[in-house]
Amino acid sequence: MAVSMPFDIDLRLTPNVRAPEAARRSLEALRPSVDEGVVDEAILLVSELVTNSVRHAELGPDDTIAVRVLTKPTALRVEVADPGPGFDPSAVGAPNEEGGWGLWLLDRIATRWGTSDDDRAGVWFELDAVSR
Numbered sequence: 001m002a003v004s005m006p007f008d009i010d011l012r013l014t015p016n017v018r019a020p021e022a023a024r025r026s027l028e029a030l031r032p033s034v035d036e037g038v039v040d041e042a043i044l045l046v047s048e049l050v051t052n053s054v055r056h057a058e059l060g061p062d063d064t065i066a067v068r069v070l071t072k073p074t075a076l077r078v079e080v081a082d083p084g085p086g087f088d089p090s091a092v093g094a095p096n097e098e099g100g101w102g103l104w105l106l107d108r109i110a111t112r113w114g115t116s117d118d119d120r121a122g123v124w125f126e127l128d129a130v131s132r
Contacts, residue, residue, distance in 0.1 A: 007033075009069035013050065015059035015082070023050045023067050023080075030069070034076060038127050041109050042069075042078055048102030049080040049123050057084025057121070066120065071129070075111065079124040086121030089114075 009026050013019040023046045030039045046067060053065045063083050070077040094100065106113050110125035 007071055009067070011067040012064040013067060014061070015054050015057070015063055015065050017054065019054050019065055020047045020050045023047060026067065027069065027078075030071070030076070034071070034129050038076055038129050041127055042076055045106055045109060045125055046078050046080065048105055049078075049125075052102050052123075053080060053082040053084065056087075057082045059084060066122075072126075074129060075126045076129040077124060077126045079116075079122055081116070081120040081122030083119075084121050086115065086117050 009029065011023065011026055013022055024043045027039060027043045027046060030042070046069075050065055050067065053059065057063075057065075059065070059082055066079070066081045068079040068081075070079075089103065094104070106123070106125055109127075111128045113123065113125035116122040116124065
């Protein structure tokens with residue numbers, strides 16, 4: 001099954017409380033061509049990852065959070081990167097009342113996910129996509 005009309009989304013967000021909402025809104029553009037459930041899952045996960053960047057990456061007002069969405073023939077890939085220090089995913093603990101739910105959700109919802117540490121710390125995920 002394929003995404004019916006491949007396109008990319010490329011954003012640069014200011015690291016503030018409005019960044020997660022801006023990321024969620026941008027993914028709404030996928031609805032005409034990607035299965036509703038996949039879009040809903042992508043919106044949830046991108047919101048969690050952008051929130052993590054805002055809360056934990058120690059970013060300044062001149063820094064940006066990059067969000068890139070790539071539609072592939074059979075999957076949707078989302079990458080979130082920032083100039084923060086990154087993290088070791090194996091050292092992330094279980095979620096609790098104080099937080100930690102973002103990566104827990106990522107691990108359970110995404111088809112595949114991982115981290116990158118090129119010039120910017122990043123987390124990517126893929127969801128198998130079904131065309132509408």
